[in-house]
Amino acid sequence: MDMINGILATGISEFKKNPNAQLEMAEGKPFAVLTNNKPSFFVVPAKDFQTYLDFLFDKEVEKLAIERLKRNDGLVGVKLEDLE
Numbered sequence: 001m002d003m004i005n006g007i008l009a010t011g012i013s014e015f016k017k018n019p020n021a022q023l024e025m026a027e028g029k030p031f032a033v034l035t036n037n038k039p040s041f042f043v044v045p046a047k048d049f050q051t052y053l054d055f056l057f058d059k060e061v062e063k064l065a066i067e068r069l070k071r072n073d074g075l076v077g078v079k080l081e082d083l084e
Contacts, residue, residue, distance in 0.1 A: 001025045009034050 001010045001022065008031035010022050015033045022031070023043070030048060032039040044052075069075075 001031065004032070004034075007032050009039075011035075012040060 001008055003009070008026055008029055010025075010031060010033055012033055012035045015022050026043070028045055030042055030044045032042050034040065
């Protein structure tokens, strides 16, 4: 496994020969699988991928919340003192 532009990388031939060995060598870090010295795909640990999916979900929820606030649909002004 080599480091290319700060990213761990391995060739497709090495990966196909023994994917588990490549995973062990990466020590839980993401890495690129190269074909003709160009990334074909990336191998990402499940926990990192889940973190990425959670981030994307949060961004979508944030976007939706901002859109709803801009529309001001049915919002009612309330003072904190009124809630006591």
